Amino acid sequence: MTAALIYIHGFISSPQSHKAQQLARYVAEHHPEISYFVPSLANTPGEAAQQLDELVQHCLQHHAGSVGLIGSSLGGFLATVLAERYSLPAVLINPAVEPHNFAGHFLGAHHNPYTGVDFSLDQADIDHLRNMVSAPAKGRYWVLVQEGDEVLDYRLAKEFYRGCDISVETGGDHSFQQFERHLPAVVDFYAWGSGL
Template sequence: MKTPPATHLLYLHGFRSSPQSNKARLMAQRVAERHPRLHWWCPQLPPSPREAIELVMQGIARWPRESMAVVGSSLGGFYATYVTAVTRCRAVLLNPAVHPARDLARYIGDQTLWHDPATHFHFRPEYVDELRALDAGPLAQPERVFAIIAKGDEVLDWREMTARYPGSRIALLEGGDHALSDFERRHLDDVMDFIDPA
């Protein structure tokens, strides 16, 4: 059965990030220029994982499941995995966090946003438990997931990321970095082709 064109696209940024991240801005620009019929939403996610998912699920409550898609980067990739597990929508994961409860436990305390160091937030101990509660487990439709994973990621282990998504399409990059600095040049077209096939 042919996949219908996407009508709605959700972008979920990573930890300490925002809709001002490079990849989010590049995707917003691409949607505006070449996919204007796509409904685009890239919310600023609250620090609390529970509140972040509540915001997202309320925001997409009326979206058509078959023609919506989600893109998530790093922690946003973990959230996007939850979204696709619940909705069965297409998902693109960019160096997705797979064990954030373990990895973010050392960040409890005062934090700042990468793109706005003047903006502070407090990462609370209970957020680790909230992350643990959002682990989606094995995906019922892994073929609807496309993960771009860089072996050169300096933050996350590419082996853990790859092992998390059996049955999914995976682009495993030699080298690269956590931010996917070559996103526009090497990956943006592939992401949009997966989300919105012609």
């Protein structure tokens, strides 16, 4: 059985995200023993969370329990929810923290340019995010943030994940510039050979 690594993209994104594709190429070239998953998530948080929960359960059943998560932005929030639910390690990139506190700005109609799907968010979606918030356990996370993130305040992630491994870089932006520098360390973080 092979290990599994699940990449969770952010809000209004897709498996074609630059970081997801960079990691896919790195894993394919350097770690063919790892099964890499980048699910195309539903645009609403409840549906996306259900998809991911089912995928994690599938991977736990078929990959001898060696499952790791990596999440970007809202995907970082969802990765935390799953990491706490299933005691999994996770790398988080400019993660959203308690997104219900700012998601009110996103109520209404949206268009996902990557998938061409039109959708709407309502108060029930915001409430779902609030109900999913999970306090992070120390020792399970590596959090990567850049101070130049123009979408999310990196200081919120520093506070929320206090006591976890956190790398704070000056400059950068929400996409996390030069993510490729961290690819070897990201994969090594999971210590696949130790059974997690």
